[in-house]
Amino acid sequence: MTTPAIETTNLTRRFGDFVAVDAITLSVARGEVFGFLGANGAGKTTAIRMLIGLLAPSDGEATVAGANVRTDPATVRRRIGYMSQRFSLYDDLTVRENVELYGTIYGLSRAEIRSRMTELLERIQLTASRDTLVRQLPLGWKQQLALMVALLHRPEVVFLDEPTGGVDPITRRRFWELIYATAAEGTTVLVTTHYLDEAEYCDRLSIMVDGRIAAMGTPAEVRAQVGVSTLDEVFLTLTRAVAAP
Amino acid sequence: MSAFRGLVRKETLHLLRDRQTLAILFLLPVVSVLLFGFAVRTDVRAIPIVVVDVAPDAATRALIARFAQSEQFQLHGTLRSEATLDALFQAGTVRQAIVLPTETDRRLVRGERVVVGLITDASDPNTGRVMEGYAGALLRRWHAERAGVAPSGGVSLLTRMRFNPTLESVNLFVPGLIALILTIVAAMMTAISITREKERGTMELLLVSPLRPSAVVLGKVAPYVVLGMANMLTVLLAARGVFGVPMRGHPLVLLGASLLYVIASLGLGILISTKAETERTAIMAALAGLLLPTLMLSGFIFPLEAMPRPLWAISHLIPARWFLTIVRGVMVKGAGLADLWRELAILAAMSVALLGIGIRRLAIRLP
Incomplete structure (x- = not known):
């Protein structure tokens, strides 16, 4: 339990001359809810893709759930869950069929799939709709279901890439309750968001600007570092500092 | 492997739920058999x-x-x-x-x-x-x-x-139709279904899983093999029922060749999906890059003998050319393995190569 859930040292990704992620170093403890913030194009998605083993780093090291993403991406993939910013369940399959598909992909037995499906669907009160096509569910429910599917194989670390995009405030709140419940069970959560009020819910957060980490710490620490009173101002100050000529 | 079965099941469900596409895929063979009652006349050399x-x-x-x-x-x-x-x-x-x-x-x-x-x-x-x-x-x-x-x-x-004393043109177009329909089902549908997952972001989820990319691709394309073979039988039955097209050779040779051709087409479909970012691009690429050559350069409409030299040379690269020779040989001439082993070997080599290259390219392209 002493090793961090995510640890990177000078993690870098270049595309030709462009440096998308520039030597980021961070450490996320187990069971932590870590906010991964930054403007569009700041390099968040590239960084996450390296951490989940979809993109090889150009430089630096990263360890996720105890496995090196460069040398052992297969182990990383087995131990993590991922919910992408685009809604990524199959519309034309039912709730149950989606859950079963991901269960078999992660090598769960039939009995395991059945018991975890019952548990997860109860948690989001979707049990009655288990034979409904996902297409027919409201967006908020779809997204909660996507989170449950990402947690189906009990990953050590779960990556949520803008999980609350486009949903109403009540559903967002409900979603964050699920995130807390997940972290309380010991699962580490790395979440990206555009909503700065959500960032306040995180245990710690980092703000990426132009491929670098411009600020990192608890929400209070970050506000103090920049010397402003809200995360909104933190964000604007940091991104403007770079945008100025 | 239960993950593979899970993928096949999922892909089959996609197919079965998309009623419109499914209806088209099954009507297409029948309608085309009825429509293609004409032929194109041209001159011949060598x-x-x-x-x-x-x-x-x-x-x-x-x-x-x-x-x-x-x-x-x-x-x-x-x-x-x-x-x-x-x-x-x-x-x-x-x-x-x-x-x-x-x-x-x-x-x-x-x-x-x-x-x-x-x-x-x-x-x-x-x-x-x-x-x-x-x-x-x-x-x-x-x-x-x-x-x-x-x-x-x-x-x-x-x-x-x-072989064809009454000069029935159905005997000419049925083999070509089989090639055309298998190309549509196997290549186009594969390209569409892979790019669809890329576009919707579901492919990412499959790739973040512990499954190897090649397993993901094989699980996706397997149902299309079955669909392709079902379509081929539909064409044959329709052609036989409506026009009395003969089957002079051994049907197993025909089935074997069709399987090889479906695999080659799947490989081409996968190759298209490595380049195409959207479903629309995939459809256009399949139409221009596969259907037209299958129609024009395989000997389906224009006799190989009548082609200008460069096109005739290119036709050797088209799986449909070899497949057509086999289908015509088996159905109309009653040819068997002894006569067609060369074409079968070429088709087998093409299908193995195309599927292999397709899977490898896609696996490299996806992450």
Whole structure:
């Protein structure tokens, strides 16, 4: 339990001359809810893709759930869950069929799939709709279901890439309750968001600007570092500092 | 492997839930069989021909020389008897044969009537008719020269169309349709279904899983093999039921060749999906890059013999060309493994190569 859930040292990704992620170093403890913030194009998605083993780093090291993403991406993939910013369940399959598909992909037995499906669907009160096509569910429910599917194989670390995009405030709140419940069970959560009020819910957060980490710490620490009173101002100050000529 | 079965099940459900597409995929074979009742006529060059000359003399040598010099014919040689003629036709080595009588020169000099046999491979009826016309014209010119300006006896041709005596054009288009439909189902649908997952972001989720990319791809394409074979049987049954298209060879050879062709098409579909970012691009690429060559360069509509040299050379790279030769051979000529092993081997090599390259490219492209 002493090793961090995510640890990177000078993690870098270049595309030709462009440096998308520039030597980021961070450490996320187990069971932590870590906010991964930054403007569009700041390099968040590239960084996450390296951490989940979809993109090889150009430089630096990263360890996720105890496995090196460069040398052992297969182990990383087995131990993590991922919910992408685009809604990524199959519309034309039912709730149950989606859950079963991901269960078999992660090598769960039939009995395991059945018991975890019952548990997860109860948690989001979707049990009655288990034979409904996902297409027919409201967006908020779809997204909660996507989170449950990402947690189906009990990953050590779960990556949520803008999980609350486009949903109403009540559903967002409900979603964050699920995130807390997940972290309380010991699962580490790395979440990206555009909503700065959500960032306040995180245990710690980092703000990426132009491929670098411009600020990192608890929400209070970050506000103090920049010397402003809200995360909104933190964000604007940091991104403007770079945008100025 | 239960993950593989999970993927196949999921892909099958996609197919079954998309009722409209499914309906199109099953109506397409039937409708096209009914629609393609026309054929395209064109001229032919370098027809492989053999002359059966039981009693060579000055006149027959002159005729053979004419065939050897003609651009329209490719003289395969002369035979002393008709014994091996069947085998040559069966294997497609020759497509036309001239059978000369004895004492040709003497008959001509005497002004007697000369009866010449002209046998033509009519498994492609248009080409067959054209070939017959060419050979007939050449024979008449030869006769006019040998017998003088005003031939008294004349030359009469005893013509026979082989394999397809009634020149049914259904026999021509059914094999082509099978190729076309398998291309649509296997290549286009594969390309569409992979790019759809890329576009919607679900592919990312599959790739973040512990599954190897090759397993993901194989699980996705497996149901299309089944669908393709079902479609092929639909075409065959429709063609048989409506037009009475023959099945002279062994159906297993046909099924085997179809399986190879489906695999090759799947490989092409996967290759398209490595480049195409959207479903629309995938459809356009499949239409322009696969359907058109399958239609134009496989010998389906335009005879290979009539193609300009560069296109004829390119046609060798098109799986449909070899598949078509096999299907026509089996259905119309009753050819078997012994006659078609070369085409089957080429098709098998193509399917293994295309599927392998496709999976490897996609696996590299996706992360």
